[in-house]
Amino acid sequence: MKITFFRYFVRQAMRNMVENRLVHLIGLGTMVIAFLMFDAFILIFVNLNSWTQEQGRSLTMSIYFKGEPERAVIESIKKELLQYPVSTTGFISKDDALKSLRKQLGEKAGLLDGLGENPLPASLEIVLSRDVSGDSLPYELKTRLERIRGVDEVQYSQEWVERFQAIMRAVKLIGLVFGGLLFLAALFIITNTVKLTIYSRKDEIEILKLVGATNRFVKIPFLIEGSIQGFLGGSVALIVLFLVYVAIITKVDLSIGFASLDIIFLSPQFILLLLLMSSIIGFTGSTVSLGRFFRI
Amino acid sequence: MIRLFHVYKSFGSKNPALIDISLTVPKGEFVFVTGPSGAGKTTLLKIIFCAEKPTSGHALVDGRNLMRIKDGELSSLRRRIGVVFQDFKLLPRRTVFENVALSLEVMGVPPSMIRKKVHQTLRYLGLADKEGYYPPQLSGGEQQRIAIARAIVNNPLILLADEPTGNLDYDLTMETMALLKEIHTRGTTVIVATHSQELLKGTRRRIIALHKGRMV
Numbered sequence: 362m363k364i365t366f367f368r369y370f371v372r373q374a375m376r377n378m379v380e381n382r383l384v385h386l387i388g389l390g391t392m393v394i395a396f397l398m399f400d401a402f403i404l405i406f407v408n409l410n411s412w413t414q415e416q417g418r419s420l421t422m423s424i425y426f427k428g429e430p431e432r433a434v435i436e437s438i439k440k441e442l443l444q445y446p447v448s449t450t451g452f453i454s455k456d457d458a459l460k461s462l463r464k465q466l467g468e469k470a471g472l473l474d475g476l477g478e479n480p481l482p483a484s485l486e487i488v489l490s491r492d493v494s495g496d497s498l499p500y501e502l503k504t505r506l507e508r509i510r511g512v513d514e515v516q517y518s519q520e521w522v523e524r525f526q527a528i529m530r531a532v533k534l535i536g537l538v539f540g541g542l543l544f545l546a547a548l549f550i551i552t553n554t555v556k557l558t559i560y561s562r563k564d565e566i567e568i569l570k571l572v573g574a575t576n577r578f579v580k581i582p583f584l585i586e587g588s589i590q591g592f593l594g595g596s597v598a599l600i601v602l603f604l605v606y607v608a609i610i611t612k613v614d615l616s617i618g619f620a621s622l623d624i625i626f627l628s629p630q631f632i633l634l635l636l637l638m639s640s641i642i643g644f645t646g647s648t649v650s651l652g653r654f655f656r657i
Numbered sequence: 658m659i660r661l662f663h664v665y666k667s668f669g670s671k672n673p674a675l676i677d678i679s680l681t682v683p684k685g686e687f688v689f690v691t692g693p694s695g696a697g698k699t700t701l702l703k704i705i706f707c708a709e710k711p712t713s714g715h716a717l718v719d720g721r722n723l724m725r726i727k728d729g730e731l732s733s734l735r736r737r738i739g740v741v742f743q744d745f746k747l748l749p750r751r752t753v754f755e756n757v758a759l760s761l762e763v764m765g766v767p768p769s770m771i772r773k774k775v776h777q778t779l780r781y782l783g784l785a786d787k788e789g790y791y792p793p794q795l796s797g798g799e800q801q802r803i804a805i806a807r808a809i810v811n812n813p814l815i816l817l818a819d820e821p822t823g824n825l826d827y828d829l830t831m832e833t834m835a836l837l838k839e840i841h842t843r844g845t846t847v848i849v850a851t852h853s854q855e856l857l858k859g860t861r862r863r864i865i866a867l868h869k870g871r872m873v
Binding site for chain 1: 706708728729732733734735736737740746748750759760762763764765766767768807
């Protein structure tokens with residue numbers, strides 16, 4: 362494309378947006394709302410998803426012993442664990458467990474003095490090193506370990522992770538539908554905004570055609586305009602989302618009973634992706650409305 | 658330059674606007690198309706610059722068959738035809754300069770060249786001091802000349818003028834006609850549609866008379 366043409370196209374697009382600023386502002390406002398809902402949804406979704414994956418990945422398992430285990434028992438367990446994807450192991454003796462409980466109780470630690478014998482079991486804590494969600498491995502390991510002499514019980518945090526993952530699958534599905542609807546809404550808004558500006562410039566288009574403009578020459582400024590509008594809508598939505606994030610989310614402790622959920626803002630890659638997507642929506646919306654117009 | 662063979666044009670079920678029009682306008686001719694309102698003058702011009710397609714018949718302009726013209730060819734053909742519309746068709750929110758520059762912008766002429774040509778044309782038409790004005794700020798005669806400026810700024814092969822003097826008083830009419838004749842002397846084929854008998858008085862140019870869509 363000739364540089365002269367390009368300059369003309371961009372100038373035309375800018376001029377059109379300024380001349381039809383009211384239409385554009387209304388369109389922009391509506392689009393920001395649509396994009397904002399979409400972005401907020403993405404933010405929550407991405408966080409929940411990475412968090413569940415994290416939980417699934419770092420599944421912890423506690424092996425409790427009857428009394429103080431012999432070194433040989435621990436060694437045999439460790440040997441057993443070698444064939445499993447276990448990243449860390451840590452032994453907590455009866456004394457360690459009591460010490461840690463004392464620490465947790467703080468001032469009330471005196472309560473423990475009344476106990477004759479230490480009632481806490483010794484345990485071995487292990488963390489599975491890969492994602493075992495939907496896997497039968499934790500269950501297998503549990504039954505195997507419980508068969509070892511001296512082992513009282515094996516507990517792991519799998520159950521709720523699995524339940525949570527089922528919820529996440531539902532959220533994904535809802536997200537797909539919801540995101541799709543928001544996408545269509547944004548497309549619809551852009552299509553109509555651009556259509557309004559096209560109609561307001563009907564005479565100009567006619568004259569351009571009569572003095573020998575190609576269809577492409579007439580269309581390109583509108584496509585640029587739609588893309589810019591989409592990009593602006595996407596940017597404003599992200600800025601608003603970020604401000605809301607800073608104002609509210611960082612100040613509120615989001616704990617879901619057992620684990621706190623740190624909401625992290627969208628990564629730069631994700632932000633770029635969303636901006637690209639909103640520009641593409643803008644471009645597509647313009648294409649759709651231009652197609653309709655030029656058919657007339 | 659322009660050849661029409663048995664051209665018919667009808668809009669829906671109404672009386673046809675053009676009936677069996679055959680004519681040839683050679684390169685460099687100055688022709689009047691005349692007839693009362695509704696005779697088909699505007700439709701005839703529209704067919705020549707491809708704003709309308711003939712319902713039947715054939716039309717050749719600068720060697721192109723208008724019945725089979727593609728979008729790309731259409732725009733390049735229109736760049737070789739300057740049109741002065743009856744209602745001027747100026748953009749009210751663009752300055753005089755921008756209105757005239759439009760014909761060059763669609764061709765991708767570099768800005769420096771556009772500036773030069775537009776200045777030149779506006780000076781030629783006595784509008785040099787008006788280039789920053791918007792059309793609604795100007796008189797009918799001035800708007801007329803801007804429309805002419807836009808039509809000739811890219812040196813078209815053909816100039817079509819639809820009732821170019823329709824809204825003008827006697828002096829301005831004479832001035833405009835003199836201008837069109839001058840453009841013609843530079844080698845442009847000129848076709849002027851008018852209902853004014855005044856304009857045709859004493860002319861030695863060819864006159865194509867239309868009545869209810871037929872050549873008479």
